[in-house]
Every structure is written in C-alpha cells, then in structure tokens.
Amino acid sequence: MTHNLAIGCDIGGTKIASGIVNTQTGAIIATTRKKTKASDNDLDLVKKIENSIDELLLESKIKTSDITAIGLGIAGMVDRSKGILLEAANIKTGNLSITEPISQKFKIPAYLGNDVEVATIGEMHFGAGQNCENFHCIFVGTGIGSGLVINNKLIQGFTGTAGEIGHIMLIPNGKICGCGNYGCLEAYASRLAISKNILKYINKGYETCITDKIDLDKGILRSKAITDAISKNDKVVINCVLEASNFLAMGISSVLNLINPEKIILGGGLIDVCDLYFQNFCNQLKYYSLKIPGKKTIVQKAQLGDFAGIIGAAKLTQFYL
Numbered sequence: 314m315t316h317n318l319a320i321g322c323d324i325g326g327t328k329i330a331s332g333i334v335n336t337q338t339g340a341i342i343a344t345t346r347k348k349t350k351a352s353d354n355d356l357d358l359v360k361k362i363e364n365s366i367d368e369l370l371l372e373s374k375i376k377t378s379d380i381t382a383i384g385l386g387i388a389g390m391v392d393r394s395k396g397i398l399l400e401a402a403n404i405k406t407g408n409l410s411i412t413e414p415i416s417q418k419f420k421i422p423a424y425l426g427n428d429v430e431v432a433t434i435g436e437m438h439f440g441a442g443q444n445c446e447n448f449h450c451i452f453v454g455t456g457i458g459s460g461l462v463i464n465n466k467l468i469q470g471f472t473g474t475a476g477e478i479g480h481i482m483l484i485p486n487g488k489i490c491g492c493g494n495y496g497c498l499e500a501y502a503s504r505l506a507i508s509k510n511i512l513k514y515i516n517k518g519y520e521t522c523i524t525d526k527i528d529l530d531k532g533i534l535r536s537k538a539i540t541d542a543i544s545k546n547d548k549v550v551i552n553c554v555l556e557a558s559n560f561l562a563m564g565i566s567s568v569l570n571l572i573n574p575e576k577i578i579l580g581g582g583l584i585d586v587c588d589l590y591f592q593n594f595c596n597q598l599k600y601y602s603l604k605i606p607g608k609k610t611i612v613q614k615a616q617l618g619d620f621a622g623i624i625g626a627a628k629l630t631q632f633y634l
C-alpha cells in the first residue's frame with residue numbers, strides 16, 4: 314500500500330474529470346472524463362461526482378483503502394472549512410454540501426476548493442510555478458480567473474474570494490459583465506468577449522471566415538475556430554484577439570506594479586492554442602507596466618493543461634492531512 318495516492322476531481326459547468334494522482338510526484342495513474350448537463354436537482358451534481366469516482370476506481374482497479382483522500386475543485390464560490398458550494402452556475406439553490414456525502418460514501422476524507430485555486434496549486438507544485446515563491450496564475454476561458462501565490466502561499470483573502478482578477482474594473486460604465494457590474498476585465502479579454510466582439514463585426518457586415526462557426530445568439534466560439542481563422546489571416550478575428558489581449562495586459566500590468574511577482578503564468582484553452590493572444594500579451598504587458606517590473610517579470614504558459622485541475626485537487630488534500 315502506498316500513502317501517496319489521492320483522487321482529484323475537476324468539476325466544471327459542463328464536465329467532470331477525475332483522476333488518481335501520486336501527490337508526491339504529480340503523476341496521474343488513471344483518469345476519467347465525462348460531459349455533464351445542467352440538472353433541475355442540485356443533488357444530482359453530488360451524484361455525478363460520485364459516479365465519476367466510482368468509474369475511476371472500477372477502471373483503475375485501485376481500492377479505496379489505497380487512497381488517502383479526495384480533493385474536489387469546483388467552478389464556483391466555496392466554503393472550504395464546511396465543504397459547501399455556496400454559489401455556482403451549475404447549482405440553483407446554493408449552499409450545497411459536497412464533501413460530507415462524498416466522504417461518507419467512499420469512507421475517505423474529502424476536501425473542497427475552487428477550480429482556479431486547485432489549478433494554481435497544480436501549477437505551483439508540478440507545473441510552471443515550481444521553485445517560484447511569488448507568481449500570479451491567470452486562466453483565460455469563457456471567463457477569467459486567477460490564483461495569487463505570495464511567499465509560497467496561495468492567497469485566499471478575507472472572504473475567500475481573492476484572485477478574482479476577471480472582475481477588476483477597467484472601463485468605467487463599460488460593457489456589462491456576467492457578475493452584473495460594468496467594465497470588468499473579463500468583459501473585454503475573455504474568449505466570450507472575443508466571440509461577442511466578432512459577432513458585432515459580423516452584424517455590421519464585415520467579412521470573416523468564422524461566421525458559420527459562431528453561435529449567433531450566444532456568441533459562443535471555440536478556441537480552435539479562433540486559431541484556424543488567424544492562420545487564414547482573417548482580419549476581423551485577428552483584430553478582436555489583439556484587442557482582447559491588450560486589455561488583459563492592461564489589467565495584469567496593475568498586478569505587476571502592485572504585487573511585483575516574479576512570474577505571470579497564463580493558462581486556459583485559449584492560451585494553449587492561440588500564440589497571437591499570448592505573444593501580444595507579453596509585448597503589451599511590458600508597455601503598460603512600470604519599466605523595471607515590466608522588463609524583469611517572466612511571462613510563461615501554464616504547463617499542466619487540462620490536467621491542472623485534477624492534479625491540483627489531489628494535491629489540495631495534502632494541506633489538510
């Protein structure tokens with residue numbers, strides 16, 4: 314029996330990915346991944362997590378007696394000490410107990426964190442944040458979230474909501490954001506912001522090769538469709554990507570000036586595939602920041618990709634054991 318194996322679950326709005334991870338090395342022993350649909354019953358979310366873990370154990374043939382703990386990273390606001398999901402897109406009522414039923418079912422201790430928090434923990438221990446005491450890890454997707462590590466410690470803040478870089482206000486009375494405020498960074502620099510911007514060009518009659526790849530009602534567009542259009546030298550898409558990454562650089566320049574981290578780590582689907590966004594961000598960050606931090610701060614891509622959540626959630630358990 315090994316004492317280093319933990320289960321990590323990465324629970325997003327549309328998928329649950331689980332894995333058995335060696336918490337000393339970060340190696341993934343087995344994984345399972347399933348798409349999920351929104352349900353009318355909040356308890357279904359707990360059931361889906363349990364099913365994912367059941368499947369993982371069955372397929373890997375690893376016994377629960379060999380697992381030290383279960384770590385869960387979930388997209389939403391969490392109460393870490395009570396193991397409760399307070400608010401999330403995939404629950405209706407709020408205050409959903411997550412760790413208690415899961416821990417009871419598998420007879421293993423379970424711990425809860427936010428999805429961006431656990432992804433940052435993953436990068437901190439096994440990815441781009443290794444051997445770096447001060448860094449800011451930013452994930453660009455539909456929204457923008459981040460984890461801030463200062464003196465080797467992940468900052469949670471007074472109400473446990475630190476790192477919400479997507480909701481710093483960039484433009485007074487600007488575009489409406491998912492949080493209800495106006496002018497947030499997320500409303501200008503996320504993948505959704507790029508999609509909405511492209512949609513605006515389409516509606517004004519601009520030519521772009523992306524028209525049939527975009528959900529015209531919701532403005533949903535995949536990262537791959539964006540990079541395909543860039544490789545075809547699509548001017549509309551290139552403009553929108555450059556504009557979005559400029560805005561991200563503006564927002565993050567404030568972090569450089571305020572916190573002066575050693576590294577900025579960028580992750581998320583768009584960063585993984587879109588070099589134009591990443592390179593332009595690096596250039597513009599220098600431009601918007603004060604000279605010394607702008608020159609010295611290292612900007613790097615996250616290294617764990619889709620597995621950051623699983624690995625980080627498994628590693629999270631070690632903080633409690």
Ligand SMILES: [Zn+2]
Pocket residue numbers: 479480490491492493494497499
């Ligand atoms: Zn916002």
